[in-house]
Amino acid sequence: MSLEQFNGLVTVFERDHALARDIIHQAHNHAPDAWSALTAPQRGRLHLWAHQALPRQLVASGRAVRSDPTEEFSSQILSPLLAQPSAEHAAILEELAKQTGSVWLRTEAAQMRNAVRAQQWRPPTAAEVREVLTAPSRRIIGSGEQLAAVMAEILEDVGDDLRADRALRWHRQRSHNGCPCPGRHGRAPAPRLPGRRGRCAEQRRAGLPGSRPGRGSRV
Known part of the structure; x- marks a missing residue:
């Protein structure tokens, strides 16, 4: 018209x-x-x-x-619109549902969009499947188990990167210092100074004052 x-x-x-x-x-x-x-x-x-x-x-129930x-x-x-699913018809139903508050129209619009997507769907190619399998960010996560699997793969990749980076830095620093027996960070370990307990033991052996008596000695 x-x-x-x-x-x-x-x-x-x-x-x-x-x-x-x-x-x-x-x-x-x-x-x-x-x-x-x-x-x-x-x-x-x-x-x-x-x-x-x-x-x-309004009609009484059962009448x-x-x-x-x-x-x-x-x-x-609206019958011809409902009988012919399309993106245009779904948009019209959604707009009418907003203006009227009709749950029926909102449901029909959602079902129509699902039907349109089903008609337009095509199976993925082998290359697309491989790309999704190797790219966790492109996966659709629908359960807690799937989320845990993706997170485990991501953490494993991060761990591999950190180990590779640490090994590379250690190798570079070792080559730079030229130390055949490097300690941490490619340097020879520093000598450890005796603590309080070690100083007391040396004083007892030397018989110096201020040393703590042994377990069997008397004061």
Whole structure:
């Protein structure tokens, strides 16, 4: 339907709800294809109008009532969109769900996006599989076990890098110092100075004053 014709139809519907109900009834009974020329955005706009202007009547649970075409119009106008999944239709349903707060429309939009992704999916090539296997950052982690496996690989790689870097620095410093028997950092170990206990032992051996008596001596 052309934009001018559609805008005229919406104007009539907004001005006179009684006339709009009559048009919807007549189209339902005598012209089932009356809305076939509508585009997807036009269907979305008519659904929003019907949601606001033709609200459903609350019916007691368990009570059988006759279907009213005007009350079903808001959902029936979207039937072609629901039957043909596409990114455009999913976007329209999502926008309508935001404006109306409809859980049904939000669910339908999510299911439609999943269906579109399923249609567009293609199996990965062997090269892509190898790339994902060798690149933990490109994996999809869906469980704690998968996360632990990826973290273990990353930590192992970090450990290998640290060991390689330490060995390289040790080798360079050893070559720079030219020490055949290097200690830590390529230098000969410094002599250890006697502590308090060692000084006391030397004083006892030398018989110097201030030495602590042995376990069997008397003061």
